[in-house]
Amino acid sequence: MNKPNTSPKSNNSQKPSALFYASLLLIGLHCVYIYLTFLRVPLNSDHANQALQAADILNGNILLKGWNLTGVSFYLSELPFYVLGTALSGIDTYAYLIAASSMVICLSILGYRLAFRDHLSAPLPKALFYLALTGFPTLTWLGYLRGHCAIFIYFFLMLLVIERIFTAEPVHPSLWILFGLLTACGCMSDMQLLIIAVVPVLLFCVLNLLMNEPKFSARRSVRLAGIALTGTALGMLMDTALMKLGGINKNSFLDTRKFINMDTLGEKFLLLGKGILNVFRADLPDGTWSPQNIFRLAIAAVIFLTVILCLFSILHRFLKKGEGDPVSVICALSISVMYLVCFFTDIYTAPDSARYISWLPFAAAVLICRSLESKGSDFRLLPCAAAFLSVGLLFFTPPVTKRVETPQDRLAKFLSENGLTEGYADFWNASHTTVAAKDQVRVRAIRGQVPVLGEPDHLEMQNWFCKTEWYRTGSHNFIVFDGSGYLHVSEDVVTTLLGEPNRILETGEYRIYVYDRDLTKEIILPAHISTSQ
Amino acid sequence: MGKNLKQYVRRLTLILLTIITGLYTFTQALQVPLTETSAEKILAAWNILQHAEPLSTWSFHPLELPVYLLFVKVLGLGTFTSIAVSVFFYLILFCTGLLIMKSRGLLNTPNILIWTALTGLPDPNWLSTIQSAPFLILGLILTPHFLSDFFSRRKRQSAIFASTSFILTSFSLPKPFTHPAQPHAVHETLRALQSVFRADFSQQPIMHFTTGRYFLMTIVLLLMIWGLIRTVRQFTEHQHQHTAQYLYALFMIITLLWCCFPFSGDRNQKMSLCAWLPYGTAFLLIFIIEDPAFRDLHLARGHLPLSTLAGIFSLLTILFSIGSIVRSRPVSPADRVILYLNEHNQLQGACSQNDLALLSVAAKGKISFSTDPDAPGNTFTILRTSPETAIAAQFEEIPPFLILIHQ
Numbered sequence: 001m002n003k004p005n006t007s008p009k010s011n012n013s014q015k016p017s018a019l020f021y022a023s024l025l026l027i028g029l030h031c032v033y034i035y036l037t038f039l040r041v042p043l044n045s046d047h048a049n050q051a052l053q054a055a056d057i058l059n060g061n062i063l064l065k066g067w068n069l070t071g072v073s074f075y076l077s078e079l080p081f082y083v084l085g086t087a088l089s090g091i092d093t094y095a096y097l098i099a100a101s102s103m104v105i106c107l108s109i110l111g112y113r114l115a116f117r118d119h120l121s122a123p124l125p126k127a128l129f130y131l132a133l134t135g136f137p138t139l140t141w142l143g144y145l146r147g148h149c150a151i152f153i154y155f156f157l158m159l160l161v162i163e164r165i166f167t168a169e170p171v172h173p174s175l176w177i178l179f180g181l182l183t184a185c186g187c188m189s190d191m192q193l194l195i196i197a198v199v200p201v202l203l204f205c206v207l208n209l210l211m212n213e214p215k216f217s218a219r220r221s222v223r224l225a226g227i228a229l230t231g232t233a234l235g236m237l238m239d240t241a242l243m244k245l246g247g248i249n250k251n252s253f254l255d256t257r258k259f260i261n262m263d264t265l266g267e268k269f270l271l272l273g274k275g276i277l278n279v280f281r282a283d284l285p286d287g288t289w290s291p292q293n294i295f296r297l298a299i300a301a302v303i304f305l306t307v308i309l310c311l312f313s314i315l316h317r318f319l320k321k322g323e324g325d326p327v328s329v330i331c332a333l334s335i336s337v338m339y340l341v342c343f344f345t346d347i348y349t350a351p352d353s354a355r356y357i358s359w360l361p362f363a364a365a366v367l368i369c370r371s372l373e374s375k376g377s378d379f380r381l382l383p384c385a386a387a388f389l390s391v392g393l394l395f396f397t398p399p400v401t402k403r404v405e406t407p408q409d410r411l412a413k414f415l416s417e418n419g420l421t422e423g424y425a426d427f428w429n430a431s432h433t434t435v436a437a438k439d440q441v442r443v444r445a446i447r448g449q450v451p452v453l454g455e456p457d458h459l460e461m462q463n464w465f466c467k468t469e470w471y472r473t474g475s476h477n478f479i480v481f482d483g484s485g486y487l488h489v490s491e492d493v494v495t496t497l498l499g500e501p502n503r504i505l506e507t508g509e510y511r512i513y514v515y516d517r518d519l520t521k522e523i524i525l526p527a528h529i530s531t532s533q
Numbered sequence: 534m535g536k537n538l539k540q541y542v543r544r545l546t547l548i549l550l551t552i553i554t555g556l557y558t559f560t561q562a563l564q565v566p567l568t569e570t571s572a573e574k575i576l577a578a579w580n581i582l583q584h585a586e587p588l589s590t591w592s593f594h595p596l597e598l599p600v601y602l603l604f605v606k607v608l609g610l611g612t613f614t615s616i617a618v619s620v621f622f623y624l625i626l627f628c629t630g631l632l633i634m635k636s637r638g639l640l641n642t643p644n645i646l647i648w649t650a651l652t653g654l655p656d657p658n659w660l661s662t663i664q665s666a667p668f669l670i671l672g673l674i675l676t677p678h679f680l681s682d683f684f685s686r687r688k689r690q691s692a693i694f695a696s697t698s699f700i701l702t703s704f705s706l707p708k709p710f711t712h713p714a715q716p717h718a719v720h721e722t723l724r725a726l727q728s729v730f731r732a733d734f735s736q737q738p739i740m741h742f743t744t745g746r747y748f749l750m751t752i753v754l755l756l757m758i759w760g761l762i763r764t765v766r767q768f769t770e771h772q773h774q775h776t777a778q779y780l781y782a783l784f785m786i787i788t789l790l791w792c793c794f795p796f797s798g799d800r801n802q803k804m805s806l807c808a809w810l811p812y813g814t815a816f817l818l819i820f821i822i823e824d825p826a827f828r829d830l831h832l833a834r835g836h837l838p839l840s841t842l843a844g845i846f847s848l849l850t851i852l853f854s855i856g857s858i859v860r861s862r863p864v865s866p867a868d869r870v871i872l873y874l875n876e877h878n879q880l881q882g883a884c885s886q887n888d889l890a891l892l893s894v895a896a897k898g899k900i901s902f903s904t905d906p907d908a909p910g911n912t913f914t915i916l917r918t919s920p921e922t923a924i925a926a927q928f929e930e931i932p933p934f935l936i937l938i939h940q
Contacts, residue, residue: 210842211835259734259747262724322835345739 020120023127027112030135031105034142036399038101041142042406043093045428045445048435049465050074051095054082055439056467063246066467068529071251075242077150077189078103091439093403103149104142108134110156111362114163114327115369125384126369132387133303133365136395140283147355152362154186155197155334159327159366162201165224166216166326176227183231188238191254192356195341200333201228204326207319215322249529251464258346265343272342275354280304280361281395295394307364310371311335328370331363407508411480412437414507420514423478424523426489427462429510433480443480444470446523448488448497456488459497460524468529475518481511498522543640550645551628554653557854558623562616563862564657571615571664572890578605579898594668594704611897612868619660622667627652629671630812633678634819637777643840644819650847651753651815654854656731662801662808670809672702673788674816677780684776707791707806712798722792725803730754730811745853749846757814760821761785778820785813867895869931870915874900877938882913888934913938 053064085098112130161179165171186193205225208214214221243250260268282300284293314332318324342348342357412433422442430445445466448456461471481491494513501513578601600618608614630648634640663670679695715721727733732750764782767774788810792803821827822839831839870892883906884892893902906914916935929936
């Protein structure tokens with residue numbers, strides 16, 4: 001039973017008009033705008049470490065030997081973008097800016113490609129409407145989006161392949177291979193793909209097969225489900241192989257996650273609600289109820305409610321009558337699964353967990369645009385331009401040409417000027433400063449280790465996004481404090497454990513303890529690291 | 534000949550199904566910790582058999598007495614007796630459902646699969662709840678059945694059965710306004726429902742086999758709500774349905790409303806009340822599926838036949854339940870206390886009234902416990918760990934117990 005169901009209008013005979021090229025130009029300008037806006041989103045230590053990883057790969061450590069990672073490896077998701085960024089600018093904040101902005105640009109372009117099946121009719125209004133929904137990102141949203149952006153790119157690529165699988169006649173074998181590879185590489189790099197792509201694809205296939213007469217080819221559904229499962233297994237295998245071959249230590253991600261305590265559902269609802277508002281650009285920059293902020297909230301609410309309506313309509317039609325197109329249905333299932341996972345599990349526990357749902361505005365744009373298109377809505381220039389302009393007026397961030405300066409930039413400069421080249425700090429100041437100093441000053445992350453009861457009894461390597469070698473070579477003679485005491489890296493603890501410093505320097509919010517001795521041996525490796533390496 | 538063979542195969546399948554369910558239930562019952570109530574019942578039955586204590590300490594359902602006496606007589610005093618009793622009660626309920634289905638001509642493969650998926654794979658929590666009020670559940674399953682028989686056939690026999698089962702149920706029915714008002718009654722009811730439907734995933738790991746079961750049983754919970762709404766709508770539209778469907782729905786709605794009432798007790802008490810709802814849901818869904826109009830509508834929508842869906846659903850539920858099978862009984866704190874006392878050759882000691890039954894049953898009568906700390910011959914004392922208890926060095930701590938061996 002090979003019967004492609006969703007055949008988009010054939011436009012092979014139609015030639016692109018001047019407006020089509022104008023729409024491409026608009027999207028291109030939007031990409032430039034994203035890069036310029038990113039200049040305002042400061043680097044943090046997570047992304048600085050990815051730049052350092054990329055530099056290590058470019059230096060020949062392809063298997064990341066000796067690295068201690070977070071819960072996911074990002075090996076074939078974020079890291080290729082960082083390799084590109086580091087190759088172009090070396091270890092520098094611009095490496096991060098190139099990587100993060102190119103990821104968001106890719107996601108935006110793929111979202112635009114997915115949002116419409118027919119890009120040749122009314123191209124300019126469609127581009128304007130799409131940009132009204134997703135363009136003009138806020139700094140908060142971009143800050144969340146850079147976290148797991150590449151895996152959302154994988155998902156959109158998978159959707160493109162799925163669209164071809166269910167419309168092409170016959171299906172070229174390369175499409176199946178491509179889908180399998182995307183699943184495997186994505187799952188290997190970031191297991192979030194399991195939640196946002198694999199589970200929804202499986203659900204789609206199973207629900208389609210539960211129809212007495214499946215609307216979408218049953219054979220293709222079975223094959224798609226089979227390849228999704230095989231790809232996931234292969235991805236997990238590749239991840240394990242990478243860890244073994246590279247001798248990498250990885251913290252856990254999905255295997256330690258739990259469902260939340262059901263008695264805390266109310267708090268979770270508020271936390272998730274705030275996250276949703278933030279990614280839909282309704283964060284109030286100055287926290288006031290100014291007319292501009294009220295309009296921002298109203299637009300976010302309208303978009304969000306429209307998505308919910310589209311989502312229910314798509315799922316209802318699919319479940320009741322088996323109707324719809326695979327991209328919309330899988331996208332709707334993906335949003336639903338992600339919401340449920342975020343709501344009922346401890347994957348989403350803090351405001352910055354919004355990074356897991358930061359792709360929703362793009363998925364929402366895909367759902368809204370495809371729904372409107374399938375209902376035969378005319379995309380007229382005037383209303384679309386009006387939507388674009390009104391959103392633009394509210395959310396426009398004036399572009400800058402120079403990146404924002406952070407306290408860590410000033411710290412890097414200060415340390416360099418004072419001849420301090422190797423030292424320690426808490427996680428959020430360590431690698432950020434290293435990258436800000438273009439690797440000329442190397443600050444490594446440490447923490448105070450606290451026994452079950454009592455005060456910290458030693459300082460040790462912060463086992464998160466770092467290389468063990470950093471803590472065994474070189475001569476570290478200073479420790480930086482920012483007053484936050486993050487993970488017990490505070491002046492009191494360090495004085496108790498390492499003694500009084502020989503000098504104390506101050507710059508901005510930082511105080512720096514300088515010792516006349518090498519502190520390297522006094523920073524202990526965590527037990528499982530020291531035994532494994 | 535062919536028909537006989539078919540009947541023979543069906544009976545054999547049912548017997549096999551019951552045996553498999555029983556075995557599965559046994560593996561789950563192994564994980565049910567011995568509760569104080571259950572231990573008290575076993576100890577009371579033991580005392581009656583030993584003519585040691587009068588019946589006045591009994592405060593539970595009269596029909597439970599012969600069951601406990603029988604099991605204690607056969608298996609003696611011990612935790613295993615509690616496990617056997619819980620499996621027995623569970624099987625009685627499981628088979629009662631099958632018998633009701635048989636008497637209504639509903640005993641076919643998809644219905645058996647639905648019954649097995651919804652009620653045939655208990656977890657320790659639900660089993661423990663069933664053991665605490667088996668005759669309440671049995672009564673709530675039987676009463677709508679007999680009542681509907683009476684309404685449709687007007688037989689005196691049905692009226693007698695219905696009133697008998699209602700009277701027997703009423704022994705276990707909660708007394709109104711005997712519990713203090715509990716806050717968040719609706720939330721607590723939802724949690725109790727999650728628990729009895731084996732869908733309580735609170736703080737459980739997500740990457741585990743049982744996540745599949747939580748997911749499927751949450752769907753069942755939603756199907757219960759859908760089934761109730763559908764039945765109420767059919768009733769208000771005067772559609773001709775099984776009277777039993779309306780009665781089961783009515784009993785289920787009353788149960789849910791009662792649980793949402795602030796004076797219906799804490800979560801455990803709500804769980805006892807709701808424990809029969811998986812059985813009620815199974816009946817409700819079976820009645821809906823047996824409705825020819827629904828079957829036609831379902832097929833007209835292009836979905837797979839309901840029998841196939843029921844089969845897939847049941848197999849998935851069974852598959853996802855396998856992950857929680859254990860073959861040995863986990864050692865409880867009471868067991869560890871007894872082990873410790875045996876190792877130290879202790880034969881007689883004191884404990885609190887609350888722990889008396891629990892420890893006596895765990896000791897299988899080989900160690901003598903009393904509530905009098907000054908009784909002659911006592912060589913040890915057992916207390917409970919609490920924030921107020923000063924833990925002296927000479928105490929051995931096996932949480933939540935503290936053991937002091939007298940010098």
